[in-house]
Amino acid sequence: MVRRARRINRTLAVAYPNAHCELDFRNPYELAVATILSAQCTDARVNMTTPALFAKFPSPADLAVANQEEVEELVRPTGFYRNKAANIIGFAQGVMEQHGGEVPGTLEELVKLPGVGRKTANVVLGNAFGVPGLTVDTHFGRLVRRMGLTEQEDPVRVEHEMMEVLPRAEWTWFSHRLIFHGRRVCHSRRAACGACFLAADCPSYGVAGPAEPETAEKLIKSDDREWLLYLAGLNDGYSGEELSALDDGDSAHNTTAAQD
Template identity: 65%
Template sequence: MKTTTVKRTATKTTAAAPKSAKAAAAKTPAAKAPARKPESRAAMIRRARRINRELAEVYPYAHPELDFTNPFELLVATVLSAQTTDLRVNQTTPALFALCPTPEDMAAMDPERLEELIRPAGFFRAKTKSLLGLSAALRDRFGGEVPGRLEDLVSLPGVGRKTANVVLGNAFGVPGITVDTHFGRLARRFGWTTQEDPEKVEADVAEIFPKSEWTMLSHRVVFHGRRVCHSRKPACGACPIAPLCPSYGEGETDPEKAKKLLKYEMGGQPGQRLRPPADYPGRPAAPLAAR
């Protein structure tokens, strides 16, 4: 009997194709954003100054958001503003200033009474110590007047460069860069500095802008940081300076979703439209989404 041998041809096995386009997309690596070209320092300075001009258009009424009527009130309010909101400070200071309108009055306050007055502003024990110390120093060393020099201001208890620059710029008209958390965050996002230390941030930014712009630049950047370029989720899709920002895309880029993240009034809620204070005499700024 003749035996027939059957040859078996091996077939190459191929992987099964994904069952859906969604599955295929899941297997495809996400496309990377195109790398930005290196920027010269001159180009960075031009871009930075254009950002400042654009912010001036968006926030023509930018101003310190602490309520004050004299240098002493501004100094006290700025010390109180550490680790809390300007809104909370403005709710706290009327009663405080009614009882302590001068450094002499505040220096004579009972510490426990002062603690109770400023308790809503948080860290009230440390702040009470600073307020009593700086008030006594103003009384004893400066004749009850707030000095108009940086070196004198930073010698007061609880007063650092940030507080000193706020007072100098807004009570004495002396240009200064106020590096708070908002300003430092945006300066790094804008590519003006890579520093984390506030004094180093101040030094880097001071080299980019003319001295005459320092105070208003600080207000504009802080306004933008509070209202649009938030810490955890910036509203990139509703930002008027997005084309100038090297950090575009860190936050929400969808315009409709981004608009819901906007906060325009101090203490405002998401979705509020951009508008100036009720007593601002100038023109209102256009909504960001329309720019």
């Protein structure tokens, strides 16, 4: 399984060379708040909401003393706004009381703050502090189970099992790549199995979604749809800029990845 997990990661790296955190942020405080707001909400909607929030409350010190009803109105578009407002205010208060206004840079300290679980902590560590971590969100958990990389349902157990099979330096990047793939190809209700470049490495091929290429192609949601279809062998005429970015080794690797 270790070999297959690492092969999947390498193939995902070719498919999504620019995979990144899709939440907008300028510092650890903004990323932590945005991640808390992203629960059961799209990153796009969070990104539409946070500019006004951070304009009003630009630091933990400001948010810690905020009126909750005012915060609720600002974060209402993200859903569950009462709980989320309470959580981000509590987070800011914790940062002020426990860390003098500076968001801490360790997992142990972050998870002690109100509103912060391991997922949020790993997002902040990996993207604001450069500390590798696995972000086990709904996409991540769904995909590693579909790919047969774990049978665990509990996010913490999933995280620990995947930590054992992937190099530490790849943890954050693997999270981004897998989340990108979950949002674009391997959807929760109906995966684009027949148009997936990981088909040969996935035991859920044809089970999680249609195996017919014509049907599956229509399910891919991405600006780089043609590139993803090319990688799946369904777009021989593709000549996008991504091809020139791949050297011969990368191209050969991607070709053999599904054959190993």
